[in-house]
Amino acid sequence: MEITIKGRHWKPTPAFREYAVGQIERLTRFYPAIIRAELVVTQEGYRHHAELRLHGNALDLLTKGVENDPRASLDAVLTKVERALLKQKGKLKDRKKRGGTIRLELAVESLPRPSAAIEVIRHKPRRPVLSVEEAARALMKSRKPVLVFAERGEEGLRVAYRLEDGQVGLLELD
Numbered sequence: 001m002e003i004t005i006k007g008r009h010w011k012p013t014p015a016f017r018e019y020a021v022g023q024i025e026r027l028t029r030f031y032p033a034i035i036r037a038e039l040v041v042t043q044e045g046y047r048h049h050a051e052l053r054l055h056g057n058a059l060d061l062l063t064k065g066v067e068n069d070p071r072a073s074l075d076a077v078l079t080k081v082e083r084a085l086l087k088q089k090g091k092l093k094d095r096k097k098r099g100g101t102i103r104l105e106l107a108v109e110s111l112p113r114p115s116a117a118i119e120v121i122r123h124k125p126r127r128p129v130l131s132v133e134e135a136a137r138a139l140m141k142s143r144k145p146v147l148v149f150a151e152r153g154e155e156g157l158r159v160a161y162r163l164e165d166g167q168v169g170l171l172e173l174d
Contacts, residue, residue, distance in 0.1 A: 002035065003039070007043075010043035027082070039051070061084055061085070139162065
């Protein structure tokens with residue numbers, strides 16, 4: 001990896017350069033395809049602005065950090081870069097996972113095919129005889145989305161259902 005360290009309005013000391021190179025080289029643990037890294041540290045009054053650009057295969061990343069100490073600003077930038085590199089690596093892995101797998105294809109093929117005749121099982125549940133108000137109260141007390149009932153003195157079925165605004169709708173089936 002090619003590492004460039006520059007200072008604006010400030011001359012980086014050899015100790016700072018050594019520290020920065022060591023820390024930047026550690027970034028290959030998170031993303032080994034880094035080709036070039038450029039670190040620019042600018043001093044403005046008492047603050048140090050650190051700016052790190054990383055270039056590599058499928059990677060072009062810029063992070064910035066501001067602290068009072070140049071090492072602290074470099075550390076702030078490195079924590080941001082580590083998070084961004086892990087996110088980038090996760091995106092690349094996720095892209096690989098999106099394709100179909102052999103296991104899923106085999107599982108679908110091993111499922112039994114439906115025969116021409118479909119067997120229907122009929123079940124006639126007991127439907128309660130309620131008034132519309134009683135059905136609305138029963139529906140609101142329960143967690144069910146729908147309540148099927150018969151109304152007293154009426155023929156046919158009634159269906160009470162929940163609306164999005166919290167009210168109850170009613171279908172009258174004859």
